[in-house]
Amino acid sequence: MSIFQKMKKRNKGGNIAVKVTIEEIPIDQEEKLILRCHGFNEETLKLVQSIKDSKNGLAGYLGDEIHRLSMDEIFYFEVVDNHSFFYCRDQVYESHLKLYEFEKMSCTGSFFRASKSVVLNADKIDYITPSFSGRFEAVLLNQEKITVSRQYVTDLKRKMGGRKWNLKSLYTNSYLCILLFWRGLLQQPLYIVRFSIQKRYLMQMIELDFFYRHLLQTFP
Amino acid sequence: MIVFCSRKTLSDRQEQVRQILHFILLEIAMVYIGWMNHFFAGTKELIAFMLVVVLVYVFVRLVNYQMDKKAADELNLKFKERRKKSEVATWEDGRKDMR
Numbered sequence: 001m002s003i004f005q006k007m008k009k010r011n012k013g014g015n016i017a018v019k020v021t022i023e024e025i026p027i028d029q030e031e032k033l034i035l036r037c038h039g040f041n042e043e044t045l046k047l048v049q050s051i052k053d054s055k056n057g058l059a060g061y062l063g064d065e066i067h068r069l070s071m072d073e074i075f076y077f078e079v080v081d082n083h084s085f086f087y088c089r090d091q092v093y094e095s096h097l098k099l100y101e102f103e104k105m106s107c108t109g110s111f112f113r114a115s116k117s118v119v120l121n122a123d124k125i126d127y128i129t130p131s132f133s134g135r136f137e138a139v140l141l142n143q144e145k146i147t148v149s150r151q152y153v154t155d156l157k158r159k160m161g162g163r164k165w166n167l168k169s170l171y172t173n174s175y176l177c178i179l180l181f182w183r184g185l186l187q188q189p190l191y192i193v194r195f196s197i198q199k200r201y202l203m204q205m206i207e208l209d210f211f212y213r214h215l216l217q218t219f220p
Numbered sequence: 221m222i223v224f225c226s227r228k229t230l231s232d233r234q235e236q237v238r239q240i241l242h243f244i245l246l247e248i249a250m251v252y253i254g255w256m257n258h259f260f261a262g263t264k265e266l267i268a269f270m271l272v273v274v275l276v277y278v279f280v281r282l283v284n285y286q287m288d289k290k291a292a293d294e295l296n297l298k299f300k301e302r303r304k305k306s307e308v309a310t311w312e313d314g315r316k317d318m319r
Contacts, residue, residue: 115229123306127296130288132281133235147229153291160298 060086060093067093071109075140077102077119089142112155114138114148122159247273 025031037044057068075087079099086093095102103111103119114120120138128138128148136148148156230238250273251266260266 117229122299123302125299127299128292130285130292131232132285133232133239134284134288135235136288136292147232149229150288156295157291160295160302 058086058095058097060088060095062091062093069093071106071111071121072123075121075124075142075144076114076146077106077111079117087144110159112159113152114146114156115152116149118146120146120148122156243277246277 035044035048057070058074060067060069069086069088073088075089077095077097077099078085078087084095084097084099084102086095097105099117099119103113106119110122111119112122124140124142125138126141126143128136130136134150136150136153138146138148140146226234247270251270254260254266254269260269
């Protein structure tokens with residue numbers, strides 16, 4: 001159980017799984033937040049990011065006004081003709097951030113690159129539909145439609161907790177196996193556990209390995 | 221692949237135009253390779269070959285679309301689950317505030 005889950009459990013009134021200590025310090029000392037946990041994972045990163053966001057916020061410019069925006073408010077970030085914008089539910093704010101800067105800032109959250117000029121918040125997607133052009137169209141909670149390029153759909157899947165191995169990597173690994181096999185480096189059935197391949201892919205690899213072994217025996 | 225290369229995100233219209241261009245180039249390449257290897261004896265065979273290329277292209281597009289649809293359905297399910305979870309969390313937070 002991660003520290004994030006433990007804190008959630010505590011908040012919901014369950015058993016105290018994580019100890020929270022708040023220390024009051026004099027005004028002349030620097031404020032500091034120390035996180036003591038057993039492991040550092042994605043959720044811990046998220047927690048740190050949300051603390052950072054709540055402290056800093058993002059500056060959105062609307063005419064002469066400067067608004068402080070939190071990551072949760074932003075539907076997507078787009079760059080149009082070298083100008084960047086935050087798109088919220090009803091408002092559009094101009095930003096001084098570059099696309100790569102925002103992408104770097106938001107990488108631990110639910111944001112993902114949707115196309116060459118858009119970083120989209122996966123939490124704000126209502127549903128997604130494929131199109132015949134080979135791209136996807138994401139309909140947001142405010143019924144706005146955003147195009148998601150095919151190459152970035154894998155990122156979205158990863159964000160949503162889908163499988164991390166896409167077909168491309170599977171093929172690459174298959175080719176790797178074939179190469180290794182043909183060079184005579186492998187004299188035993190393949191054990192590619194070190195590649196941390198999921199079980200079903202591993203089975204496919206082993207089948208592939210036996211197939212090529214059979215081929216070699218037939219045509220030495 | 222060069223046909224689809226662009227610095228900016230292509231609009232739907234531009235994408236469609238490039239797809240047609242891609243298909244025409246593919247057809248020309250296939251006919252050229254076939255012609256060089258003496259695949260067809262007459263015009264009829266040439267037309268049949270071109271039709272086969274069209275059919276294969278359409279088939280590949282359809283299969284691709286089906287795969288995309290499956291991926292989209294999987295993602296939509298996950299979106300739903302995620303929204304449900306966040307709704308429950310908001311409701312519980314609200315109840316806690318009421319207390």
